[in-house]
Amino acid sequence: MIDRASILVIEDDDDIRSAIVSVINEISTVTCDVDQSEEGDEALQKILKGSYDLILTDIKLPKLEGDEIIMQARKNNIKTPFIVLSGYLGDSELREKLNIKDVYLLEKPLESDTLIRSISMLVEQLVNKQS
Numbered sequence: 001m002i003d004r005a006s007i008l009v010i011e012d013d014d015d016i017r018s019a020i021v022s023v024i025n026e027i028s029t030v031t032c033d034v035d036q037s038e039e040g041d042e043a044l045q046k047i048l049k050g051s052y053d054l055i056l057t058d059i060k061l062p063k064l065e066g067d068e069i070i071m072q073a074r075k076n077n078i079k080t081p082f083i084v085l086s087g088y089l090g091d092s093e094l095r096e097k098l099n100i101k102d103v104y105l106l107e108k109p110l111e112s113d114t115l116i117r118s119i120s121m122l123v124e125q126l127v128n129k130q131s
Contacts, residue, residue, distance in 0.1 A: 005123055006050070008035045010043040010057040010066065011085070020056060020085075020115070027116050030123060040064025047073050052080050054122050059086035059094070067097055074100065081122055085110065 007024060011017035021034050035050070037043035040061040047055065047069065055073075057066040070082055081102040087109070098105060106118060 004031045004033060005053045006033045006035070008037065008043065008046060008050070008052045008055045010037045010040070010055065010061065010069065012038045012058065012061050014038070023112060023115055024119055027120055038062070040066065040069055044069050044072055047078060047080070048076060054083070054119075055080050056083045056085060059084060067094065070098065070100070070103060083118055083122065
């Protein structure tokens with residue numbers, strides 16, 4: 001059983017990013033090491049160099065958009081689950097592009113309950129997978 005989870009939060013809005021980090025720290029059943037990034041290119045470098053158990057990303061980001069981060073991660077054989085938080089998920093082309101394994105889509109604005117349930121579910125899956 002794991003007792004730590006490494007999570008990357010990619011969001012360019014400081015308030016939203018802080019709120020997500022707070023939710024993660026409050027609800028997690030394991031200790032979470034939460035890394036943060038506000039720009040897409042910086043986030044991709046962290047993903048390629050690091051090892052995360054879960055990644056939460058916005059789509060619209062400076063320097064490299066969230067969907068491109070996911071595509072680049074998958075091209076580099078990184079299988080980490082992603083939660084995509086975006087107000088642009090009504091775009092059917094984007095939804096189809098992100099219809100890949102272990103990518104979970106959450107529409108903004110979202111209720112904190114939805115975010116809590118989604119993060120809890122994925123962290124629980126991580127705990128069960130590694131026990």
